[in-house]
Amino acid sequence: MALAYELRCRECGKTYPNTPLSICDACFSPLEVHCDLEAARGSFTREKIAQGPDSMWRYKALLPVPEDYVPATPAGWTPLLAAPRLASRIGAKNLYIKNDAVCLPTLSFKDRVVSVALANAQIFGFDTVGCSSTGNLANAVAAQAARLGLKTYILVPSDLEPAKILNTQVYGAKLVRIDGNYDHVNRLCSQIAERYNWGFVNVNLRPYYAEGSKTVGYEIAEQLGWRLPDNIVCPMAGGSLITKIKKAFKELIALGLVEEKEVRFFGAQATGCSPISTAVKTGADHIEPQRPSTIARSLAIGNPADGIYAARAIRESGGWAEDVSDVEIVSAIQELAETEGIFTETAGGVTTAVTARLYAHGRIKADDLTVTCITGNGLKTTDALAGAYEVERAVRPRLSDFEAYIEEQTEDRAILEGASVR
Amino acid sequence: MALAYELRCRECGKTYPNTPLSICDACFSPLEVHCDLEAARGSFTREKIAQGPDSMWRYKALLPVPEDYVPATPAGWTPLLAAPRLASRIGAKNLYIKNDAVCLPTLSFKDRVVSVALANAQIFGFDTVGCSSTGNLANAVAAQAARLGLKTYILVPSDLEPAKILNTQVYGAKLVRIDGNYDHVNRLCSQIAERYNWGFVNVNLRPYYAEGSKTVGYEIAEQLGWRLPDNIVCPMAGGSLITKIKKAFKELIALGLVEEKEVRFFGAQATGCSPISTAVKTGADHIEPQRPSTIARSLAIGNPADGIYAARAIRESGGWAEDVSDVEIVSAIQELAETEGIFTETAGGVTTAVTARLYAHGRIKADDLTVTCITGNGLKTTDALAGAYEVERAVRPRLSDFEAYIEEQTEDRAILEGASVR
Numbered sequence: 001m002a003l004a005y006e007l008r009c010r011e012c013g014k015t016y017p018n019t020p021l022s023i024c025d026a027c028f029s030p031l032e033v034h035c036d037l038e039a040a041r042g043s044f045t046r047e048k049i050a051q052g053p054d055s056m057w058r059y060k061a062l063l064p065v066p067e068d069y070v071p072a073t074p075a076g077w078t079p080l081l082a083a084p085r086l087a088s089r090i091g092a093k094n095l096y097i098k099n100d101a102v103c104l105p106t107l108s109f110k111d112r113v114v115s116v117a118l119a120n121a122q123i124f125g126f127d128t129v130g131c132s133s134t135g136n137l138a139n140a141v142a143a144q145a146a147r148l149g150l151k152t153y154i155l156v157p158s159d160l161e162p163a164k165i166l167n168t169q170v171y172g173a174k175l176v177r178i179d180g181n182y183d184h185v186n187r188l189c190s191q192i193a194e195r196y197n198w199g200f201v202n203v204n205l206r207p208y209y210a211e212g213s214k215t216v217g218y219e220i221a222e223q224l225g226w227r228l229p230d231n232i233v234c235p236m237a238g239g240s241l242i243t244k245i246k247k248a249f250k251e252l253i254a255l256g257l258v259e260e261k262e263v264r265f266f267g268a269q270a271t272g273c274s275p276i277s278t279a280v281k282t283g284a285d286h287i288e289p290q291r292p293s294t295i296a297r298s299l300a301i302g303n304p305a306d307g308i309y310a311a312r313a314i315r316e317s318g319g320w321a322e323d324v325s326d327v328e329i330v331s332a333i334q335e336l337a338e339t340e341g342i343f344t345e346t347a348g349g350v351t352t353a354v355t356a357r358l359y360a361h362g363r364i365k366a367d368d369l370t371v372t373c374i375t376g377n378g379l380k381t382t383d384a385l386a387g388a389y390e391v392e393r394a395v396r397p398r399l400s401d402f403e404a405y406i407e408e409q410t411e412d413r414a415i416l417e418g419a420s421v422r
Numbered sequence: 423m424a425l426a427y428e429l430r431c432r433e434c435g436k437t438y439p440n441t442p443l444s445i446c447d448a449c450f451s452p453l454e455v456h457c458d459l460e461a462a463r464g465s466f467t468r469e470k471i472a473q474g475p476d477s478m479w480r481y482k483a484l485l486p487v488p489e490d491y492v493p494a495t496p497a498g499w500t501p502l503l504a505a506p507r508l509a510s511r512i513g514a515k516n517l518y519i520k521n522d523a524v525c526l527p528t529l530s531f532k533d534r535v536v537s538v539a540l541a542n543a544q545i546f547g548f549d550t551v552g553c554s555s556t557g558n559l560a561n562a563v564a565a566q567a568a569r570l571g572l573k574t575y576i577l578v579p580s581d582l583e584p585a586k587i588l589n590t591q592v593y594g595a596k597l598v599r600i601d602g603n604y605d606h607v608n609r610l611c612s613q614i615a616e617r618y619n620w621g622f623v624n625v626n627l628r629p630y631y632a633e634g635s636k637t638v639g640y641e642i643a644e645q646l647g648w649r650l651p652d653n654i655v656c657p658m659a660g661g662s663l664i665t666k667i668k669k670a671f672k673e674l675i676a677l678g679l680v681e682e683k684e685v686r687f688f689g690a691q692a693t694g695c696s697p698i699s700t701a702v703k704t705g706a707d708h709i710e711p712q713r714p715s716t717i718a719r720s721l722a723i724g725n726p727a728d729g730i731y732a733a734r735a736i737r738e739s740g741g742w743a744e745d746v747s748d749v750e751i752v753s754a755i756q757e758l759a760e761t762e763g764i765f766t767e768t769a770g771g772v773t774t775a776v777t778a779r780l781y782a783h784g785r786i787k788a789d790d791l792t793v794t795c796i797t798g799n800g801l802k803t804t805d806a807l808a809g810a811y812e813v814e815r816a817v818r819p820r821l822s823d824f825e826a827y828i829e830e831q832t833e834d835r836a837i838l839e840g841a842s843v844r
């Protein structure tokens with residue numbers, strides 16, 4: 001049975017049968033998966049989706065896999081949480097958090113894209129997969145490939161601390177240190193993928209990989225009771241996520257699952273690597289590459305592949321982009337944890353700090369229904385908090401000493417006074 | 423409307439109305455929550471549960487909360503995964519993993535018990551909560567209390583590395599370093615709870631707290647299609663979890679949700695802290711306290727409160743207990759990650775290594791339907807892997823150099839040879 005999707009060039013529109021290819025051979029522009037909405041119409045209904053699994057695979061009918069594809073690992077279907085306590089701190093009234101800090105299986109939204117990429121790696125018959133990454137992407141590839149019994153190679157620049165990737169090596173992934181920067185590593189990945197039967201999720205599998213991001217948009221709409229928000233705030237690294245959430249919303253409107261609505265898209269970057277937000281703010285029609293210098297490593301892509309498409313999506317929607325300093329990132333990580341009990345990585349600090357600024361500057365109205373996307377878990381970037389908390393004196397294990405200690409602390413004195421003594 | 427649960431002494435059976443109390447004033451034995459199964463019969467049905475939320479609160483009717491309780495945070499409802507690749511390595515044929523390494527919101531099964539404890543903290547009107555812990559328990563209390571707007575105190579022995587609790591402090595929890603060991607800290611917690619209107623989840627809220635563990639058992643049964651497994655392998659720290667899973671199964675049988683069946687319970691400890699497994703192996707009728715010395719810190723309770731009940735549950739079921747060395751723990755962490763893509767903390771290494779040994783020694787038959795309980799995430803104990811992977815030489819970013827590097831590695835040579843060169 002013919003598949004309901006194919007590859008199509010984003011610029012010249014040339015179409016290709018499904019194959020591990022990411023660049024158009026006619027105009028060298030990126031290829032994208034085009035799903036046949038009409039073919040999906042019958043199986044992509046609210047009712048059928050509700051009967052699906054508690055994972056992103058409930059949306060299988062609009063993902064580039066065969067109808068009968070059976071996923072090996074649950075992924076996605078993360079909580080959409082009302083955030084009243086954060087909202088009151090930043091002047092919002094109707095704020096929700098899409099919490100991919102707890103995305104299955106490896107605690108970042110990369111699990112979504114990797115799930116779709118590895119499904120296609122199997123379809124294309126690859127026995128070996130890989131990527132160039134040290135972070136969330138490497139985690140997701142190594143873990144999901146292990147469960148599928150695929151061999152995994154992770155290529156990284158040799159100047160990176162090996163300690164950073166213990167939690168990827170544990171899955172049995174083979175780490176190869178390359179004597180060069182990420183540009184060198186990525187070029188080598190392309191050559192290996194070209195020559196051998198290997199699938200690099202973000203190189204020759206990229207068009208399929210990227211479709212996985214649509215599930216963030218599908219989930220937000222379904223979890224809001226099949227309606228779209230007024231605003232989406234989204235972190236930007238390569239710039240793909242924001243464009244795919246927009247694509248997901250368009251598909252839902254076309255299929256009549258949600259009412260038509262102009263959602264405004266807002267992009268978040270770290271000032272230390274802000275090529276996309278700079279383009280949006282200056283109105284530039286191209287992306288000026290930057291040399292990254294920020295603690296938000298998972299967003300530190302100086303020359304973002306989808307940057308121009310992200311900037312375009314933001315402008316066309318009437319949204320905006322902002323970037324924040326490393327200091328703001330750390331305090332936003334703390335503020336999100338203190339108010340909503342969500343511990344996010346540095347990228348989530350970026351998104352939270354940018355969200356606060358968008359409200360403060362009136363770019364987002366207080367009453368708007370806004371969803372901010374948290375994309376990774378704080379346990380992966382605990383370095384960011386080093387030195388954030390001072391070590392206080394030890395207290396002797398006696399009630400009187402404890403009370404005296406509490407008394408010392410003005411902020412806490414009220415508690416004992418307020419406490420009803422039995 | 424009267425609540426369908428009360429406190430009852432495990433030994434003398436004396437009953438108490440619901441109140442923050444954990445010890446019987448008549449015989450000084452531990453109190454336990456007793457739920458009125460008859461009262462729950464109408465609302466605890468397969469159909470009503472299936473209509474409930476994708477969280478442990480789908481079992482609310484058998485948890486100690488009012489019928490109208492609305493949870494603030496999704497918790498539990500973790501994947502039950504078939505583990506074919508691990509199974510084939512250890513000689514199992516029908517092995518499942520209950521994966522609380524990805525339990526919401528803080529990635530350990532402690533989220534389940536803390537959810538129920540904090541629900542009751544609110545019911546009892548506590549504005550301040552706490553616990554004595556540096557690990558999963560502190561994480562869960564700090565995160566969930568933050569979202570509820572409760573003030574949190576974490577009391578810890580002063581000799582602990584402050585770095586270990588950054589990921590708890592981030593939630594705004596107040597860390598108090600006590601100049602003593604855990605016994606001192608726990609005694610102080612009891613005194614504070616006694617004197618002030620504070621709720622310590624594992625002290626004065628302990629009976630309610632402990633009920634949360636039942637949800638592991640409910641989920642396993644529902645995820646198996648409303649049937650019970652032949653065997654459960656469960657890590658043991660204080661010993662409570664294994665007794666509560668057994669209690670959950672008994673309740674499901676009594677309510678007719680599953681067929682009656684004798685499930686065998688198997689306990690897992692680290693040899694460096696094995697008071698319960700030692701009691702089971704020696705047939706002792708009491709628990710001999712130990713001074714813990716193991717990397718499995720989350721299981722390192724030398725004098726387990728529920729140890730004797732755990733040992734009893736294991737013996738009565740026809741099960742067994744085992745303990746494993748720190749070296750076995752680390753290699754089991756790697757084996758679970760390499761085969762199933764699950765990265766667990768040291769406690770999960772204990773459970774996995776013990777599971778393998780139980781099959782090897784014939785304590786568990788290959789064909790049995792066995793569920794092994796993974797209770798926490800490996801990102802919390804990455805130290806355990808320090809030095810596990812050697813740093814190899816850097817490779818120049820050229821295809822020929824990469825091929826030469828792969829050639830060097832006998833284990834990998836086959837891959838290129840096998841690869842279909844385009």
